[in-house]
Amino acid sequence: MRFNKASMAVAAAVMSVFALQAFASPVTTTGTGVGKDGEIKVEVTFDANRIQSIKVLSQQENPVLSKKVFTDLKDNVVKTNSADLDVVSGASFSSRGFLAAVKDAAKKAGVTLSKDGQKSLKKVSKAIPAKSGYDVVVVGAGGAGFAAAIEAKRTGASVVVLEKMPSVGGNSLISGGEMNVARNWVQPKLGVLDDSPERHAQDTYIGGDKKGDLSVIRTLTGRALETAKWARDYVGVRFEPDNLFMFGGHTRKRALIPVGQTGTEFITKLSAKADSLGIPVITNMKAVELLRDSTGRVTGVKAEMDGRPYEFDAKGGVVLATGGFGHNAAMVKKYNPSLDERFKSTDSPSATGEALYMAERAGASLVNMQYIQTYPICDPVSGTIELIADARFDGAILLNQKGERFVEELERRDVISHAILRQPGAYTWVLWNDKIGSVSKTVEAHPDEYAAFTKNGTMKTCDDLKCVADFTKIPYKNLKATVDRVDSMTGKGNDRDFHHRAGLVDLSQGRYYVVKAVPSIHHTMGGIRINPKAQALNAKGEPIPGLYAAGEATGVTHGTNRLGGNAYTDILVFGRIAGEAAAWDALSASYRNKN
Template sequence: MAQTIVVGGGLAGLSAAHTLLERGGNVLLLDKQGFMGGNSTKATSGINGAGTQSQQDLGIPDNSKIFFDDTKKSARDLARDDLIRVLTGRSGDAVNWLQDKFGLDLSKVSRLGGHTHPRTHRGDAQFPGMVITYAQMERLEDLAVSNPERVKIIKKARVSKLLKDESGAVIGVDYVHGGKTESAYGPVILATGGYAADFTEDSLIKKYRPELWDLPTTNGDHCTGDGQKLAMAVGASGIDLEKVQVHPTGLVDPKEPDAKVKFLAAEALRGVGGLLLDSKGQRFVDELQHRDYVTGKMWENKNHPIRLVLNGPASKDIEWHCKHYVGRGLMKRFEGGDALAKEFGISPAALKKTFEDYNQIVRAKKDPFGKKFFQGEWKYDDYFNVSIMTPVLHYTMGGLEIDAESRVIDKSGKPIPGLFAAGEVAGGVHGANRLGGSSLLGCVVFGRVSGDSAAAYLLQTTSAIVQKAGGRLGALAGQLASSSSPAASPTTAVATPAAPVGKTTSGAYTMEEVAKHNKKDDIWVVVDGQVLDVTTFLPDHPGGEKAILLYAGRDATEEFNMLHDPKVIPRYAPEAVIGKVKP
């Protein structure tokens, strides 16, 4: 089968690529970053699924109909029923696919805001977005080495134009790589993400929600609405572009309170029992309400700063997150209620009253703020993990209009032949407000749907596309006729080479020497006794530069191992290893 072009190397693009391969297709994946993964790697709460094996094992009586109703309610009746049915109806299969095909542990199930049942899945030890995305990413990169005639990956490739034939069908793309413009041909799946970091001159945020322009964002700087703009330039219809989700719990770094990019406090922290308290140490909202509702209540409350507080049981339940945030200086641990009251600047009696009032609510199961689900009573003599919160631009519900087959719709209401969209680039799925845990789900579900649809389209139209494109596709047609000729041409990409073996070096450095390299233009870190010069890798890090800069000139072993598999360094940054730490 001829190739399909997937634009974007996040979870939606990866899910589309794997589905295409399962259907016998070939994949050319173009990603404008130097390291695939996108915002999917940052997702910390988990992936939703209704009727999964994990839910059945835990005795959770959930199903896709209940999930549909929850999503419909959250969307404020603005999402399309057909897309919600796809999202919720295929959710259980999506989670099972991840577990069965990629061997992932998604056995822990929690309840996030707006859900009537626990249905957000994650593993036991690591952050789910990173684990799920890395599993797919590594599998695809291995296939690019072992099967280059079927899988080709080009990183730092920015798609500049969608190509159409005289009938209006999309037949390929122009992309810029290494300073040169190249062309590639085949149907296109757009999986470029949202526009919540779109602060460019033609910003969709500025055009559709100018009042949110000054807010910080949780998104990587690659989320500038590229796919939306490319498709709308060739006649695609945009939908709900004004629907921008402001997440209530962005983590404020006390050292950089005005930083434009914030780390996200996972919704799971509230799901396991975390409380939102104002500067007087008082609750003011149901912590498990929809994101837009909680954000509104935070803006209404004049007693700032707002803090998220986890007690001992909640901290233990989500220990990895707490360690991660504490390690980054975004969360503090307090040993006992007196220390916590001092942090708030209130009396111990005032904090005790907050806990006593909440315990009465837990016992009565009746909350004046409307909370319905509780994780137990609070003790004053306990330990606490605490962070300062601020609302942040997080997710864009709007995007390209698609149908239930992930086909991009034009302004006349008809599908554009050869063009598909999956993940945050597509609109109409979540309406006015997305439920927590449905971001990763939307990537996987519509990634798979778009892969299925593109494979079916290609089977039906390959010969017609080749004939219409004429001489311009002559070289490609010859290649497609024979998989035994993997030589690169101007219309195809070179397969990703095998990851090089890490440097063998006799260099040995003291920690004092490492500590001297602590600037953005000269940065070393230590991981498991290895010294890494990560200066050139810094802009390619999927978690953003700040995640590395926090450990400049220091030992980052604990934080690194908390989040990464040991093979990440030899696979993705072998050239960074310059030696070992002197004993």
Template sequence: MFRKTVLNLTLACTLALAVAGCSQKKMTSLKDGTYTASTTGHNGPLEVKVTVALGKIKDIDATKNVETKGIGSLAIEKIKNKVIAKQTLNLDTATGATISSAATLRALKDALKEAGLTKESVDGMPKESINQVLSEKEYQYDVVVIGAGGAGLTAAIQARAKGAKVLVLEKTSQVGGNTLVSGGGINVPGTDLQKKKGITDSVELYKKDTLKGGDNVGNPELVDTLSSKALDAYQWLVKDVKMNFIQDRVQQFGGHSVARAVIPVGNSGYEMMSKLEKLAMDKGVDIFKNTGAKKLMVDDKGVITAVIAENAGKEVRFIAKKAVVLASGGFGSNIAMRKEYNPAYDEKYKTTCISASSGDGINMAKDIGAALVDMKQIQVYPTCNPQTGIISYVANARFDGGILVNQEGKRFVNDMGRRDVISNAILAQPGKYAYLLWGQEVEKNGHMTKMHKNEFENLKKSALLFEANSIEELAEKTKIDVTTLKKTLEAYNGYVKAGSDPEQQRGGKLRTILQGPFYIQKVAPATHHTMGGVKINSKAEVLNKDGKAIQHLFAAGEVAGGVHGTNRLGGNAITDIVVFGRIAGENAAK
């Protein structure tokens, strides 16, 4: 009996060691050296340089890329760290940055083929995840915020400031949402930066512009809240969030009577989102990434009690003892949903929106009886990359004096008009695209080619932007009739000198286009913002179809409708998310 027991134990130990040995897979020994490979990421060329020493990956340099800061760049960094730490290339991709992740892994594998890497050796490596995996089936918080974009983090910080225990659920691998990929400009009347430039503005003028810009379809009560609380929101961003704004720049977007948009350093949403994330973490806000909300739970009294979400393929329940805040964004990336509410915006449109803009929050709210408003109102942005649909920030040269011409070399629209008007005008041109043209008078004011250098260089490599010392050379590169183009510029420069543009009634600052080097960029519209969403009141409470507040449910940002009417003016989205995000967070904590 004793001998049998010992034999069984010996066999068990032997099997255990064998299993352990099989489970502890290691990276195939690689040939020492430095290896380089290139591929195409989400935004353009992506290069990796891998250093192998003593058969192991010691360093990865992937700095040569044009991926979106805070999204693609963050995914690259996560992959780099995981590969070096775990010595494996058997990784999943980052949710919300799939293209950038896949491109990075592809480039790494290509680079290491010369070092002896094979597909079989990759398959035999330990499987690792760069996404967050939760351990519990249920969590309890006072306030649960759905979405870690600008509105979501603003609401979370405000709720935490009022003493609530706060959780933010984010279905992708990174915070930021559409705010992160925006230009970050925020419209505010009465800022210190306006006063420095002697710009006269008022809450009433801002309200008037916003209502008019949306064809007076926007809810006046919500627009009044947006306008009257904009300055407080800006001051909060400066004093509490510690955002830095360009001190000598106040921008006038189309549809505004005066320049009122303050621009963050870097002219992108990264300045806001990086600072909001830091403040939220410092204040004790929990953020669960890779956790997509699926359903709102309601008790028999109609009160929101919890959120059901999915993480790593498993269902997780989040109890919200006080309230839930919807801040999950719009539905610009959801083609089926766009077609459901406005069939005109079908597959032929690319989008500036991140893939997570799929309308989840709107549908969850609709399922529990929330009213929807303005759902057919979908906005396209006029100056995007025709190949990818990504919004072009180099093309912000338009706001500093650049003009739009068509393939025939003729002007066809007020370059500073409303986004919807310009977009529709571009789509009516031959080929459904246009060219943005500017010279050094404009460039020396806005510096767009330098401020957005990576995009500028990528556009040139993609033959979407040309730089030349003469108009003749630009015409040759774009196949535009040189005689027509020169006549167009001669007429326009004459308008600038006269101080008015009788041909297209261009607003904003008029600047000549006489000094080279000159730039010409091909642009096309892409879906950009969905003005419709759940119906809210000025307290950010979500309303049902009877106009009554759904208890313990709030909403802010693009998930909510009624603020912008038929058309959102440039710079109003950021004002919207901060104003109503703060209101939603404060009221949720109560």
């Protein structure tokens, strides 16, 4: 077949058009990065050297903490055509993993992204008026804050939640989430038939060296069951149906365990309930001062976002649910100099304590500030709680570098922490086997921790004790002797060495799990003085009108030491009390004004 020059020219032109179209067509590639809890995989579509869309194919990050990574940060990457952006505060590892995945996809596509993303990202003012009014203003979007807001709304009040972080949850999200409740619905299944709110109250009072306010403690334990049922039946929180934890310092097994064994179950359900009730939750909004009228009544909150001032008036009152100050190293050292730079923290970056001083300037009394708890079993690398080692509550033992037990594993957190610090190297090894693991289910419940701790070299799975000895460098002879002694004392009441209150469990058979642990700063018992009505009190013990507080921001519930499992009981019980009381204040004020 022959072609004349004209036809060849046409053909060449057509081919050129097709070539240009092919060059200009969108290109889609995948990229991967590593977040806090595993691999993040994205699919990115590019067109004309710009990002058109990003689809997250898979990720294992905490759904609450990472929410803004996969919404706001993702949108900003597309908007700026850049992966060089600031990370989301409180979700830095997730942010870096996501941004790395986008960069990986761009590299595969041969696309050069902008290096000036942060400069080109213009702050867009949200549709929030400079001044607004509500019946109740809640400061802090953790468990206590959500409980207060939900109850205020149910009572009939208008309510807003202010959260200084980009995401909700705070310490309530990253905790184990267990909740102590006497006479709960699981106890009869496990043969626990003689518990009571008063027994729980006495355990709490004695566990805090009798420094707590017994009237507040009795409110905590007396309303625990109704609050747990509220969480289960109204909020939708799921609990393990046939399992409880017995934390150190308790005389009965009474801690309900949320599905997943973290606070994520609570916060996702509380957040969803608040959303369904139409409660606005404003993130990145930092409260800076309490507003008061001429009589001293708290009437609202001054706040800031992106350097701009806002004012939220509260007809009924303000609920401070801002948590403690365990992530503020300078503040911790100020009140307890022994907790110096050696200690990492388990706490959320939000736990910095400024709101306590805000309350103090409004007349509130701060008490027990020197009582700061360390959690004994934490990751030596990051300082975070090793939830996987909650197997301790079902029989795991603590060993020092000599292979010796040195404390009762169910002792109070402060007692165990101090005992660990006295051991060679100031660390411990936590050892358990599949017999214990089948009850605790901690490895199953925390696969991310299992992978992370194994990868960083602080955890090992072994088929026999020789493997455990090789990994830990504990002399095998000593390790075997300790395990043999434990096996000779199994069952309740048989621990002749440390009187293990729940009874030791047989460790003669593997598979074994062992993880290294150190104490980290965990809970600040001090804070705003309150009464059983969650009212903030001044130095004379008088209520400050319009000011309520709940959760770790308060300072009279736990005395010198908080018992494990009491935090969620505390935040939900007093969060509900505070929200309802502030709402009734607002409704009463409206009634008085009308009449």
